[in-house]
Amino acid sequence: MTTQLSSPVTGNPGHGDAFTDHMVSLSWNAVDGWHDRRVGPLEPLPLHPATIGLHYAQVIFEGLKAHRGPDGSVSVFRPDRNALRFQSSARRLAMPELPVEDFLSAVDDLVLIDGAGLPDDPSISLYLRPLMFATDPNLMLRPSDEYRFLLMAFVAGGFFGDQELTPVSVLVSREHSRAVLGGTGDVKCAANYGPSFVAQNLARQAGCQQVVWLDAAEHRWVEEMGGMNLFFVRRTASGTEVVTPGLTGTLLPGVTRESLLVLADRLGHTVREERISVDQWREECAAGLITEVFACGTAAVVTPVGTVKDRDGDWVVGDGTAGPVTRELRQALVDTQRGVLPDPGGWRRVVVPASGS
Ligand SMILES: *Cc1c(COP(=O)(O)O)cnc(C)c1O
Numbered sequence: 338m339t340t341q342l343s344s345p346v347t348g349n350p351g352h353g354d355a356f357t358d359h360m361v362s363l364s365w366n367a368v369d370g371w372h373d374r375r376v377g378p379l380e381p382l383p384l385h386p387a388t389i390g391l392h393y394a395q396v397i398f399e400g401l402k403a404h405r406g407p408d409g410s411v412s413v414f415r416p417d418r419n420a421l422r423f424q425s426s427a428r429r430l431a432m433p434e435l436p437v438e439d440f441l442s443a444v445d446d447l448v449l450i451d452g453a454g455l456p457d458d459p460s461i462s463l464y465l466r467p468l469m470f471a472t473d474p475n476l477m478l479r480p481s482d483e484y485r486f487l488l489m490a491f492v493a494g495g496f497f498g499d500q501e502l503t504p505v506s507v508l509v510s511r512e513h514s515r516a517v518l519g520g521t522g523d524v525k526c527a528a529n530y531g532p533s534f535v536a537q538n539l540a541r542q543a544g545c546q547q548v549v550w551l552d553a554a555e556h557r558w559v560e561e562m563g564g565m566n567l568f569f570v571r572r573t574a575s576g577t578e579v580v581t582p583g584l585t586g587t588l589l590p591g592v593t594r595e596s597l598l599v600l601a602d603r604l605g606h607t608v609r610e611e612r613i614s615v616d617q618w619r620e621e622c623a624a625g626l627i628t629e630v631f632a633c634g635t636a637a638v639v640t641p642v643g644t645v646k647d648r649d650g651d652w653v654v655g656d657g658t659a660g661p662v663t664r665e666l667r668q669a670l671v672d673t674q675r676g677v678l679p680d681p682g683g684w685r686r687v688v689v690p691a692s693g694s
Pocket residue numbers: 400525561563564565566589590591592593594633634635636
């Protein structure tokens with residue numbers, strides 16, 4: 338299904354299939370570097386069956402969003418962070434780095450063409466998906482000599498459907514690991530995601546919506562939830578602590594995570610990066626210390642975690658509903674993205690200026 342955003346968007350478009358009509362494309366080879374830049378229709382790719390990316394997973398991607406603010410402007414949230422992370426993913430996969438300016442100008446072009454009809458509705462955004470893959474039709478076990486960059490977009494509603502603030506249930510995965518030290522857990526490469534689906538299916542079979550990943554070495558330390566970073570809210574005598582696991586090399590450094598750490602501090606909370614074990618999570622919930630847990634990412638924004646299922650017993654976080662700090666941080670993030678709140682960090686890249694300016 339393709340959706341032209343110039344027609345008004347109504348209802349919840351869901352996540353991942355309401356593609357817009359255009360894509361930006363660039364090619365790379367050693368002689369010409371990045372070349373053959375095109376902005377054209379979103380269309381199927383003719384691929385040789387031996388395309389290296391399909392066989393050896395030399396494939397990386399990104400995810401970022403454009404939002405329309407109440408002043409009519411359309412802006413992209415921190416695309417410079419995604420451009421740099423895309424470069425770090427490329428280095429890890431022995432792929433050529435796309436210059437930040439090329440990444441940003443591709444984003445600008447697609448948002449100008451396909452984001453013009455984005456409604457001023459905080460629940461609807463334009464999700465941008467940059468992709469780079471190896472294109473050599475050659476099955477030698479070596480990095481490709483040629484690559485393709487594509488930028489496509491889809492209209493996004495709430496990742497978890499309409500009830501964004503309805504808490505999700507999670508299963509702690511004791512069997513599978515998402516990432517290992519020295520591996521690729523800290524970059525966004527396609528090869529990280531296929532192997533995670535089986536754990537996601539097991540979570541669903543256990544009646545949960547999402548899987549929680551533990552560290553691969555000790556199977557003890559909480560790392561992430563699905564494709565999202567996790568935060569814990571702890572009530573102490575001196576105030577509220579907003580805690581997230583530190584970037585050990587096996588966590589994906591989320592732009593949402595990084596932004597929430599800044600926003601939480603700005604809102605007067607104590608912000609900490611600290612590792613938390615599953616046992617500690619359970620015990621601190623029982624003791625009323627950890628009162629809220631939420632996951633965050635570009636797609637899901639901020640999503641509360643309500644119940645946890647684990648080999649060693651199940652528990653409820655707080656009273657099982659979205660807590661006040663979760664709501665406050667979610668609102669601060671959405672309001673920052675839409676330009677409702679001041680933007681001291683210059684996080685909004687305005688692509689379509691405010692109406693009347
Ligand atoms: C993309 C991703 C995130 C979230 O990153 P954002 O930049 O906030 O969207 C978290 N964890 C994993 C595993 C991811 O792939």
